[in-house]
Amino acid sequence: MPYIKPANLIYHQDSLLTLEALREHTLASTGDTAVQAGILAKIDARLDKLKASVFEREEPNGDTRVRHPAIGVMALRHELLDTPTQLFASAVKSLVDYTVTVHRADAVISEDGLIRYEPYEQLVELKMTETAFNQLITSPGRSAQPATLLQVVGFVVEPLVPDVQAAAQTLIAKSLEDCLDGTEQSMSVLVDTLRQVASKGSKPTQKLSTGILRETSLLCSAVVTGPSHQLSNLGEFAEQVKAQSRLEMEAAIALHLQKGNK
């Protein structure tokens, strides 16, 4: 074979040997013959599949078709969506998306050496938001960007369910509420303490008065810094949402114009 060399089949050969050894072992094992037949059938099916996963053969027109599990093609589609769609880990709904597909492919090489690729099995399909895609290709290093998986070979992929990031707005609002609730609770604890002091009739101890004073000053600052911190978080989040929405809009306009021109 001119293309596939022994060096391209090292692990493949190991897998074949493993299955052959398992086959011999199954034949040598004793017990329920139905179970034995079941295992043998599975091994034979896997062996056939494994052998079919690598080949090199001549086509009737003289081309050479090379199949090897490491040969594949990747494709990217920038698409305008029909309706605003929620994708994974995005604070805004998307108007456009990037669809990434990865296929296993045959390389078909003509007699004079031209290579064509013919996809035969889809391995992965996923969608990325405009923001995620742009961050992916501009960020240095191996940063991970969210991707909505549509299909993964060997796994069951269910339709997207709303995630915590998509609902960040609700979470921030809730967090603001929680923060004021917390202050309110501390306040009622303080009031209880004051009532106890009043009911006793005697002067509170030095330790207790320091405690009350500290709690009072803490509550004074908490009622201001807590909500204001949460509000600046909200502001920051709003800014992020605005920037992402703007990006979505611009991409949608560009795509719309481009499709119109074609």
Place this chain on the structure above:
Amino acid sequence: MRHLDLSILNSLDLDLAEIEFLRPLATQQHAKTCKKYNFPLGENDRFHERLGQNPPKGLTHKQHIELRLMHILANWMLAIKAVERVPTRLHEGLGTHHSSYGCIGLGNPSANQTSLVGSASLSGHYMEFDIKFARLDVNDRFRTALMGTEGILRAAMSVEQFSMLIRGDDGVHVPAKLQLKRDGFMDAPPALAPTIAHELSFEAAVRDLAQPFLLTMNEITAAMEDDLAKKPNRERLVRAGEQAQQALARVKEAIANFTVEAGEKEAARVQRQFNQEIAERLGQLGIANLDDIIPRLT
């Protein structure tokens, strides 16, 4: 050291009854083989580690794989499904783990030499996409952090192929070297065109041409072994040397002709590949037959 790839066993989809069926003989055989090679019969990871670092002497490749297989069969407890499910987890009714949650990362151009698909590896640089499942962690009540979990796939391509992917037309198929996590260890893809990094070289062709010269050189080696105290033997050695000299002159010419021819052929092949790709692209845009304006590569 060779590996036994567990993924090939997992892909068989054996159920617990089937694993139990294989166990008794495996346990017996494993104990026997280990005793024969005086190899300690240990627990899982330690066994593979020890076998990798300090294997018994005189073990063939097949026996090595069998030894690992018996160890795995004797200790295999869980059935692994060929098609897996990802658990869904929620935080206050919102998803943090789900089968549709993924992430994609892109490595910096790496200077590692690797076999790419349909690309010269001359520069030795490549880009690699890394696709994984992902989860969202919630910190500070509402801040979220994306974390990659189980790997799915890696796709490596040259810097030029990467640029074509992101700047080229929608849906253009860009060749990539794939590594699917579930398939375990992955062989390097075959070279489809001559590259310096990997096979498909011109060595065999040149060796054929040089054959007459290599044979005369053997003659010299043979003559050297004779008793050189005798004059005829010394003369034979000189003759062999002269013959080799003449053979080299002839072979040199043939090799020179061949390299020029092969070089031109290779340049022409690259040119044709370029023409074909451009013609396809122009065809898509409805402006085919522009061969005249296509600039030449060489």
